[in-house]
Amino acid sequence: MNDGLPPQMGQSLLFLTDEQLRKGIEAMFFAYRGFTADPDRILAQKSYGRAHHRAIHFIHRSPGTTVNNLLSILGVTKQSLNRVLRSLIEDGLVASTVGQRDKRERHLHLTAAGEALERELSDAQRDRMRAAYRAAGPAAVAGFRQVLEAMMDEETRHHYEAMKDKPE
């Protein structure tokens, strides 16, 4: 339990040592690779990338979302998103419809084919997540989420909270 740390250090602060923080940083780096590995394999077969996955995920989560809204969630430029979106629309995975109230807006939806790919990707990602959750147990999962939420940028956390409690 003792990591060779100064015994005069308050016992309750041992988890804030540089050593503990470094382990957390490396865990984050290595875990993120695992987190993306399974979807990446599926995407590579279809010559898509992670950018496509992100767009598909959030269009699925917020059907009818506008380009601008997606932009601020993903935190990329419109030129960058547009490249991805264009290929998804051309391939018939995403439908873009002109807004009724405001005709400048485009509302984005997944087509049946888009939903199918979304399910394939999220199934793969959830499988790994489920295995990790099951191995770690409910208390660990609660801590996991707490730390991740505390790690987000202020603005990012707003996006996260906003879609946190949407019904499936």
Add this chain to the structure above:
Amino acid sequence: MNDGLPPQMGQSLLFLTDEQLRKGIEAMFFAYRGFTADPDRILAQKSYGRAHHRAIHFIHRSPGTTVNNLLSILGVTKQSLNRVLRSLIEDGLVASTVGQRDKRERHLHLTAAGEALERELSDAQRDRMRAAYRAAGPAAVAGFRQVLEAMMDEETRHHYEAMKDKPE
């Protein structure tokens, strides 16, 4: 507490619902942005990228490591790593010395300037990590680490475990 889930579901498995898994997936995505944001800002000023940060981090952790070893830790191709390494060597942040036993190998070390940048980057990253840890508390941090470790690939976890307990 009840998320609108079927009441006949075992109480202990509520954390494994698709809904909970999706929240974890999104938390992971958003948190990783925060995780890299501070170092990214520093790196941009010096016209380096995340790849440079990763190389610097692991050379700092394992001084004298070979290119091949670094390769398997980072999980990229040697050509990709080489480009990054070359610029770091040209800029005098990394020293590459021919192996004594095996002259094919190059042993990598950080120079004084390299150590200085490493410290600047890891200080920035640790600050955010520390704030998150402090906000979440020691129990949450333990759970955080447990879930991340369970999320890694088998081979990746070996790399993680191997450098987990090295002295600073």
Add this chain to the structure above:
DNA sequence: ACAATACGTCAGCTTTGTTGACATTCCAAG
């Protein structure tokens, strides 16, 4: 009428990943 907004696009650049080809070095089989 006019400024602001939402979206799309063109051009060009950077980072960071990829494959392919190649030089050097080591080691082991013949």
Add this chain to the structure above:
DNA sequence: CTTGGAATGTCAACAAAGCTGACGTATTGT
């Protein structure tokens, strides 16, 4: 001892996906 294959690392060229900047168009709202 030589020689051929494996291992290590480098150079070249290409692709994905991010970026900035400029511009066009349609629509909205003042």
